[in-house]
Amino acid sequence: MITVLLADDHAAIRAGLRMMISTADDIDVVGEAAEGRAAVTNARALRPDVVVMDVRMPGVDGVEATRQIVAERLSQVLVLTTFDVDEVVFGALEVGAAGFLLKTAEPEAIIAAIRAVAAGDGVVAPEVTRRVLAAFTTPDGAARHGRAAGGPTGEGPEADSTGVAEQALLDELTGREVEVLAALGRGLSNQAIAAELFIAExxxxTHVSRVLAKLQVTSRMQAAIRAREAGLA
Structure with a gap:
């Protein structure tokens, strides 16, 4: 059974999500939170498989709550919001959200995303996928979203040192782990990677966990971005 914590400041939305999720026999809502601080507290207490997180909430917002939950390895986080502006999308993914969907998504898509995130896969709304990849894999986009001009996509000594450091992390990967990283960069699920590489899911x-640890990232999306930056996908 997949356990879920709902975090949204609107009671009606939480009730609607709970009702929708109740149609799935393999998913159980074990708790709710109306703001980010409560989401972190409840995640610590309940240790759900997935936290379905809104972004704009009073007090601690969803991005900061996601950062804390991911940093403490309490749960996977699926961000579900009405906002698809770049600031929100990139903020959530940069702190380690495993998935990002809009509230306009069909119920079947939301339930499928919960299952995917619980299984260790990443999910990003089709409406924003292209913007995400462009933002993190082009010089202009990287500079706008967390990488300064002196970063790996810029110029100068800082770019060189950062690039060397990131290459050193990549060099720690085994051949099989590089294959898995490349597959992550192409957006493949664990099941699809298993089929492609003829190994068990x-x-x-296990390989994905090791790749994330060696690259010092916390989500599949972050690993996928690294794969694309390295030209693996």
Missing amino acids: ATVK
């Missing part, structure tokens, strides 16, 4: 999960 459980083995894929």
Whole structure:
């Protein structure tokens, strides 16, 4: 059974999500939170498989709550919001959200996303996927979203040192882990990676965990971005 914590400041939305999720026999809503601080507290207490997180909430917002939950490895976080502006999308993914969907998504898509995130896969709304990849894999986009001009996509000594450091992390990967990273960069699920590499899905999960640890990132999307930056996908 997949356990879920709902975090949204609107009670009606939480009730609607709970009702929708109740149609899935394999998912159980174990708690709710009306703001970010409560989401973190409840995640610590309940340790749900997935936190379905809104972004704009009073007090601690959803991005900061996601950062804390991911940093403490309490749960996977699926951001579900009405806002698809770049600031919100990139903020959520940069702090380690495993998925990002808009509230306009069909119920079947939301339920499928919860299952995917719980299984260790990443999910990004089709409406924003192209913007995400462009933002993190082009010089202009990288500079706008967290990488300064002196970063790996810029010029100068800082660019060189950062690039060397990131290459050193990539060099720690085994051949199989590089193959898995490349597959992540192409957006493949664990099941698809297993089929492509002729290995068990459980083995894929192990490789993904090791890739994230070696690259010092916390989500599949962050790893996928690294793969694209390195020209692997």
